[in-house]
Amino acid sequence: MHIRKLEICGFKSFPDRTAFHFGPGISGVVGPNGCGKSNVVDAVKWCLGEQSAKSLRGGSMQDVIFAGTQARTQMGMAEVSLTFAADGVPFPGEFAHHEEIRITRRLFRDGGGEYRINEARARLRDVQDLFLDTGANNRMYSFIEQGRIGQIISARPEQRRALIEEAA
Amino acid sequence: MHIRKLEICGFKSFPDRTAFHFGPGISGVVGPNGCGKSNVVDAVKWCLGEQSAKSLRGGSMQDVIFAGTQARTQMGMAEVSLTFAADGVPFPGEFAHHEEIRITRRLFRDGGGEYRINEARARLRDVQDLFLDTGANNRMYSFIEQGRIGQIISARPEQRRALIEEAA
Amino acid sequence: CRERFRDTFDQVDRNFREIYPSLVGGGSARLILTDEEDLLESGVDIMVQPPGKKLQALTLLSGGEMAMTAIALIFSLFKVKPSPFCLLDEVDAPLDEGNGARFNRTLQQMSELSQFIVITHNKKTMECADTLYGVTMAVPGVSRLVSVQLD
Amino acid sequence: CRERFRDTFDQVDRNFREIYPSLVGGGSARLILTDEEDLLESGVDIMVQPPGKKLQALTLLSGGEMAMTAIALIFSLFKVKPSPFCLLDEVDAPLDEGNGARFNRTLQQMSELSQFIVITHNKKTMECADTLYGVTMAVPGVSRLVSVQLD
Numbered sequence: 001m002h003i004r005k006l007e008i009c010g011f012k013s014f015p016d017r018t019a020f021h022f023g024p025g026i027s028g029v030v031g032p033n034g035c036g037k038s039n040v041v042d043a044v045k046w047c048l049g050e051q052s053a054k055s056l057r058g059g060s061m062q063d064v065i066f067a068g069t070q071a072r073t074q075m076g077m078a079e080v081s082l083t084f085a086a087d088g089v090p091f092p093g094e095f096a097h098h099e100e101i102r103i104t105r106r107l108f109r110d111g112g113g114e115y116r117i118n119e120a121r122a123r124l125r126d127v128q129d130l131f132l133d134t135g136a137n138n139r140m141y142s143f144i145e146q147g148r149i150g151q152i153i154s155a156r157p158e159q160r161r162a163l164i165e166e167a168a
Numbered sequence: 169m170h171i172r173k174l175e176i177c178g179f180k181s182f183p184d185r186t187a188f189h190f191g192p193g194i195s196g197v198v199g200p201n202g203c204g205k206s207n208v209v210d211a212v213k214w215c216l217g218e219q220s221a222k223s224l225r226g227g228s229m230q231d232v233i234f235a236g237t238q239a240r241t242q243m244g245m246a247e248v249s250l251t252f253a254a255d256g257v258p259f260p261g262e263f264a265h266h267e268e269i270r271i272t273r274r275l276f277r278d279g280g281g282e283y284r285i286n287e288a289r290a291r292l293r294d295v296q297d298l299f300l301d302t303g304a305n306n307r308m309y310s311f312i313e314q315g316r317i318g319q320i321i322s323a324r325p326e327q328r329r330a331l332i333e334e335a336a
Numbered sequence: 337c338r339e340r341f342r343d344t345f346d347q348v349d350r351n352f353r354e355i356y357p358s359l360v361g362g363g364s365a366r367l368i369l370t371d372e373e374d375l376l377e378s379g380v381d382i383m384v385q386p387p388g389k390k391l392q393a394l395t396l397l398s399g400g401e402m403a404m405t406a407i408a409l410i411f412s413l414f415k416v417k418p419s420p421f422c423l424l425d426e427v428d429a430p431l432d433e434g435n436g437a438r439f440n441r442t443l444q445q446m447s448e449l450s451q452f453i454v455i456t457h458n459k460k461t462m463e464c465a466d467t468l469y470g471v472t473m474a475v476p477g478v479s480r481l482v483s484v485q486l487d
Numbered sequence: 488c489r490e491r492f493r494d495t496f497d498q499v500d501r502n503f504r505e506i507y508p509s510l511v512g513g514g515s516a517r518l519i520l521t522d523e524e525d526l527l528e529s530g531v532d533i534m535v536q537p538p539g540k541k542l543q544a545l546t547l548l549s550g551g552e553m554a555m556t557a558i559a560l561i562f563s564l565f566k567v568k569p570s571p572f573c574l575l576d577e578v579d580a581p582l583d584e585g586n587g588a589r590f591n592r593t594l595q596q597m598s599e600l601s602q603f604i605v606i607t608h609n610k611k612t613m614e615c616a617d618t619l620y621g622v623t624m625a626v627p628g629v630s631r632l633v634s635v636q637l638d
């Protein structure tokens with residue numbers, strides 16, 4: 001499978017709905033310091049169910065909702081959607097016959113939140129199950145965050161073991 | 169004061185005596201990955217009395233002695249010398265009338281080591297005393313090691329206090 | 337279970353021994369188990385020898401050498417069990433021109449296995465991408481997507 | 488002692504409020520004491536607002552924004568009590584062209600206070616150095632000094 005589309009709205013520095021149409025192969029994301037490139041990585045992680053605010057560089061999960069700028073007020077909800085193409089490898093379970101699936105996560109400023117798969121309400125568990133075989137959800141080598149590449153080297157041998165276990 | 173000359177011999181990746189003639193102003197050190205640039209920073213720190221092998225990226229202080237390559241055997245001693253120009257600000261104590269002073273540190277593979285100031289044997293304490301007023305020895309903002317710039321931001325407020333104290 | 341860990345470890349190690357020299361332009365590297373007797377608890381260590389140099393502690397490696405070693409390991413895991421996509425955020429920042437060029441070449445090979453989304457400030461890396469996505473903040477604090485032309 | 492810390496803190500803070508916008512091309516920043524009542528124990532915190540953006544937690548800053556903030560603080564300390572020399576190892580690695588150019592300009596001003604030795608892979612930074620020292624390993628594992636020509 002691969003990511004066909006990423007839609008970000010109200011998440012971090014993306015107040016206006018922004019859609020990335022990614023292809024297979026190599027996609028380069030470029031721009032000046034602070035323009036939102038790493039926020040794109042955070043959006044993908046978050047949509048797939050990231051539970052740790054710290055790993056999204058925030059103090060609390062509310063920090064992912066657009067907080068406003070000097071010229072613009074904050075928003076009340078963050079929403080990210082990922083559309084995956086099956087690409088010849090059938091999705092698991094009830095989605096086996098789908099050519100693509102769309103996962104959506106929302107978070108409201110009052111603390112409420114939800115997941116959707118193809119518009120139907122779903123639990124975090126359902127989203128995680130979609131990736132059990134493929135390991136897309138495995139944080140350890142699907143995402144190499146800014147400044148983190150050196151951690152593989154400085155990690156303790158027990159921590160590196162976990163990388164091997166994820167590839168098993 | 170400023171550094172007039174740095175001489176490295178048998179220290180890390182510099183088996184052959186290498187002399188850098190630095191001027192006041194901005195000196196740029198350039199070269200490919202792994203060629204020895206950060207080792208130059210380590211040499212300056214070490215010559216001025218660095219006691220922590222870890223802050224020199226080694227496991228023990230012996231790690232600073234040239235360990236050999238596939239084509240060349242290791243050496244038995246590491247030596248670094250720093251020559252400082254007074255630059256209108258007199259050196260402290262007995263060196264007040266000197267226009268320049270030369271500090272040398274040696275470490276032998278058997279564990280022995282020594283400091284010299286202008287060729288005369290000295291203790292670590294004597295080297296540190298040379299810089300008490302100027303704070304050249306203060307590790308905290310004289311040396312920003314590779315990858316460490318972000319630590320000022322991620323540090324706890326108590327750790328940042330130490331920076332202010334060093335400027336006092 | 338023990339069998340599976342050992343098996344996976346061996347595959348990753350085999351890839352690592354091959355990818356590292358190709359990525360770095362020589363030298364050698366391998367993975368070792370800290371405790372061969374206890375496969376359930378053993379940690380994983382890295383032995384690396386940059387081209388022409390001696391085997392030394394990982395901590396003594398340069399910034400660029402460490403990044404290349406880590407990238408080689410990531411790619412080794414990938415070849416055993418590719419995740420459908422991989423997001424790399426400025427992993428090429430510490431690399432010089434030579435290592436950067438080899439990284440790009442290897443990345444292109446890896447992209448046959450998986451989709452890669454690569455954040456970079458490096459012109460050479462941009463040139464080897466299939467598509468570029470420009471993010472800007474023409475309005476401060478508000479990110480937008482723009483099309484990118486490489487000159 | 489309390490007086491001296493307060494005094495130094497105020498000086499560094501004054502520099503920081505001035506250097507940050509000049510370095511970053513706008514915005515504002517200041518230092519605050521975590522405990523105004525206890526000057527012997529108080530920590531030091533950083534409030535920073537990149538140009539046009541809102542005041543936010545330091546952790547949410549981008550890699551380049553963090554580096555610029557840290558560089559501004561280092562330079563602020565420097566102006567209060569310059570150390571005779573300063574060695575900067577690849578601090579410009581995360582900076583884009585705009586921030587890189589402003590960093591170089593500010594570095595040139597700071598070099599009137601102290602000697603700076605700067606390790607870099609960045610061509611623009613090299614161009615603003617007074618002298619360049621090339622380190623190579625023509626023989627693997629053996630560092631040598633060579634003269635450098637910028638084309």
Ligand SMILES: Nc1ncnc2c1ncn2[C@@H]1O[C@H](COP(=O)(O)OP(=O)(O)OP(=O)(O)O)[C@@H](O)[C@H]1O
Pocket residue numbers: 011012013031032033034035036037038039040063064065066067068146477537540543547548549550551552581
């Ligand atoms: N909830 C939020 N609301 C508004 N802005 C936010 C929010 N969270 C983060 N930001 C802003 O996003 C910016 C950081 O973006 P990001 O980390 O993606 O930058 P970047 O493009 O990766 O830059 P660099 O090249 O320096 O790494 C910061 O300026 C931060 O203030």
Ligand SMILES: Nc1ncnc2c1ncn2[C@@H]1O[C@H](COP(=O)(O)OP(=O)(O)OP(=O)(O)O)[C@@H](O)[C@H]1O
Pocket residue numbers: 179180181199200201202203204205206207208231232233234235236314386389392396397398399400401430628
């Ligand atoms: N005692 C030693 N004997 C021989 N070589 C050593 C010794 N200590 C370190 N080295 C070698 O020095 C090299 C690292 O050099 P250094 O960190 O200065 O590189 P660098 O030029 O800063 O590179 P980068 O641009 O990647 O940061 C390593 O390859 C390491 O093996």
Ligand SMILES: [Mg+2]
Pocket residue numbers: 037038039146425549550551
């Ligand atoms: Mg970033």
Ligand SMILES: [Mg+2]
Pocket residue numbers: 205206207314398399400576
């Ligand atoms: Mg280095």
